[in-house]
Amino acid sequence: MTSPLRATLDFLLHDWLQAGSLTARERFSDHSRETFDAVLDTCERIAREQYAPFNRTVDMQEPRFDGDKVILPQCTHDARLAYAHSGMLAAAQDYEMGGMQLPYVVESAANAFFGVASIGIGANLLTTGNAILAHGTAVQQQVFAANEFNGRWTGTMCLSEPQAGSSLSDIATRAVPDGAGFEADPLGPRYRLTGHKMWISGGDHELAENIVHLVLAKIPGPDGRLVPGVKGISLFICPKHLVDEGGRLTGEHNDIALAGLNHKLGWCGTVNTLLNFGEGRYPVRGDAGAIGYLVGQPGEGLRCMFHMMNEARIAIGMAATMLGLAGYYASLDYARTRLQGRPVGAGGKEAAQPPVPLIEHADIKRMLLAQKSYCEGALALNLYCARLVDEARTGGAQAAADARLLLEVLTPIAKSWPSENCLEANSLAIQIHGGYGYTRDFPVEQYWRDNRLNMIHEGTHGIQAQDLLGRKVVMQEGAGLRLLGRTVGQTIQRAQDSGHAELAAWADALAQALQQLQAATQATWATGDAQQALANAVPYLQAFGHVVLAWKWLDVACAVRRADAMLSGAANRGRTRAAAYFYHYELPRIGPWLAVVARRDMTCADTPPEAF
Template sequence: MRQTLDFLLNDWLKISQDLTPRERFAEHSDETYAAVLDTCERIAREKYAPANRLSDTQEPHFDGERVTLPRATHEAVAAYVESGMLAASCDYELGGMQLPCVIEMAANSFFAKASVSIGGYAMLTKGNAHLLLAHGTPRQQEVFVAKELAGQWFGTMCLSEPQAGSSLSDVATRAELEDEADPLGPRYRLKGNKMWISGGEHEITENIVHLVLAKIPGPDGKPVPGVKGISLFIVPKKMVGPDGALTGERNDVQLAGLNHKLGYRGTTNCLLNFGEKNGAVGYLVGKPGEGLKCMFHMMNEARIGVGLGAVMLGYAGYEASLEYARQRPQGRAVTSTGKDAASPQLKIIEHADVKRMLLAQKSYVEGGLALELMCARLVDEQRTGTPEDAAEAAQLLEVLTPIAKSWPSEWCLEANSLAIQVLGGYGYTRDFPVEQYWRDNRLNMIHEGTHGIQGLDLLGRKVVMNGGAALQVLAAHVNDTIEKALQQPALAEQANQLAAALAKVGRATKNAWSTGLPEEALANATPYLQAFGHVVLAWLWLDVSMAADSDSDFHKGKRAAASYFFAYELPKIDAWLAVVARRESLCREMQDGWF
């Protein structure tokens, strides 16, 4: 994996050439980037990977007073904190390293691959801190962010409720103003319940900073309906004084129970009750009614993080099944001599169908890694590029974020399924790790917004906002790659195939909205998401192929994976886009009783 990571960073994205000269990264070099990757690879190998199976078999346990996690989880997280990676991309003034986000993403890939569930605590904490850096007050940043980035406190996001999962406009948690002038921000008392809260209770750190969505009552005493009524609050597990010190008192936030999941078992997943007594103390973040707008800062970051986790679980399964296929003798060649039972067996990697499954995995996981690194590179462009380039990067991120979350969580899960298939009967035993990788990865299709939600976001908002400006920017980048690839005879056929696919997406988008009726356009948003994602991955593979320009086995492998994607995967978009383009009404008109 490391060779592929270095190739994508250096030969494809050209990080040192494009980013290092910028003022923010002036103190960095290829050597510092390599040192960061080396350190994270070592910690992941020595601390995270050995604890991965343990964190799965010894689930978090609640004895009525406290949640117990394996000691190895504490040690792995402590090693991550000591590395300084919680503040990796933050300003020096905040104790950060001012690393490019794309290097941070690459470094975090090692942890996601070694143990995605243990890595969840840090991912959530970073997203929490980054949100407060964008929307919190200076005092909130001094008190909460500083301790999060130092690893003293960890953070969560509290959105879903038992009765309201993806439907955030229906959250019922209520916030009543108590003190407008509190030094930590307007102080409210919250009452309600939050469900599926990852990292919501543990003793890894001395405090947990919950970011909670709740509704402030309007003048009539009733919560404002819809998402416009949602506000965001900092609700610490333990009470904090104006000086940032713990008071020794627990906030009115109680663990009601742990959810026991298919995978990600090393991350506590909680039902939390806010305000069983006098109400949980919470401090307003941003303005009243702008909670969802603020929370999207963390949600979008988490969506890319979930995508990276899905990629790396797929990558772990790919490597495990590749190693197995190279060692396992089974069957003989499909030739006349192969029918001779006395002839030696082949390693299963010699069978065409096993090669197909391995090539599929390679195309999914390496393509997915390119996608996530591309998104991180766009974040760097937003932060440090010219105003024009930053604005363009923001548009690209808007349209790519639903893909960055959803595509790997579907197709790298498929990679895990193929890994199990390569191992045969051994694949679904606990003697090998691939069954756990599949179980862990299955959650990513739901984490941070289901496939259906991502499809609605993409077709319902991202590709039509501002007159389709973001889609036009993406199409321009795809066409630029096509034009370059057409100059290389070996890639011309794939370039033309991608051009045709891009045109099909454009026509389907236009046809879906031709009546102007959202209920008709969005009934097939998920097939649209699948097709769109495949076109994006085909674009990235074509672009990567141009960087893999030598006769080395390594580069030939990259080009073979790209060829697989164009031959076996990209043709799938025709079926997906057909129902979108004709606004197929079957699913929309299906009646309950017909089931």
């Protein structure tokens, strides 16, 4: 029997996004619908057999440090090995890199199964190979990226520091040239790093023979002092164990020491660490300082790292979405089987009637429809963004340029909207379970805990809002926002021409919402005062996200009608009802959000600290 998630992925991939059309492109010409389905089959099986049964295990048996190494449950080792053996670590990579050359949208869909099954295990699959492929030398690509993609090694991103979380301009980790001739190392210009990095997922473990840390650090200026701001930030490869140019371990432990494990609210099965670089616990060749190899050019560390950060933001949006779906599926099953309350007749509750399943009650249906509209809508958005990645890589010149620009605008939404609204879906899943939802007898409390982290992962909600309103919608004199408007307009036109009254009504509502959003954007920047404009960036992000999700639901609903004009299938009726819920209950919420944006309301910004 096809699982609900698989049925949804199949519809979105093939009926909506037409993923099969990508096989006409040279890069994907070896593939077909059959190979795409085989990849999804494999991932669904691995997730079902080696991830889902151990989700509670890794939540309860957190990583621990025995004084020598980090200990993880055996199931985590087994699950990662199964994933590595499947080839999915290199799913979208070139054949020459050991990859399958799958479309990124297919890779994203296949990885969805792991997010639903166990985010705590799945988050141990991080690699940094894409950033190294984009900015590293040929030797760095072959030594570090290739060995991450084949599963021998894992990777981390080392950005934040104890005193500088999201404020990367304030990082204090230093990198100095490693003596005379430091540029001659075949692995790249060699530096010595000293500093501390915090919140490093996968920072230390025994899951693989090596860990490739990508580290942001500042190279001192000529006067020996660190350059203020972000200009001096560079990117370095710092392997846990040193290697030669052939990728062989030299037997030397790099001067990177585990300073402690962070124990979080959720993602408890994922190692999260504080790392000390260059403290001298593992002196390399007689000197303190962790060996790091420069990636790209000095001072371009943020540009290099943000190549990966943008991918990570979309991945976090997908993780939030899958946790929301996991809660939805659990609460749907509970609502169908739990008998509670009696039907309401014309005269009130009919006490003589037997109790009915929860799903018979209108408010339970409301909460289920809300979850379905949030989570399946967010899944559509994230797969659409993944499809844009494929277009940017393999489309014609104009199509590729448009895809890149749309991705710039949509990435803050793809990360933040699911992180907020799929968390709300998890809260509704707990509510449907009633008192049982607060207990560990049911999984929904864990899904909520796991998902609460995603509002902070890879840039907080507030940071994404500042990025969207402060940079993305005004860059290139608003070109991205205009392109989005034209693209949404095409969907509106299709719906209006469809002959379906419901679709036409939604199209009219979306057109009005888009006009409100564009007017608010113009109004908030009318004075050119950034402080005023950005004072309500978060309400702007919320409204912008709702407009984007309404667009995705309208586009999906059009695809539903094309595939099943009479809505004869239960799944298609469900998709249409979720779209209806979003248009009737959610899209109208943008009015109050955009009102404070348009009038540049300073209530929050002007409140002095002492007033609190």
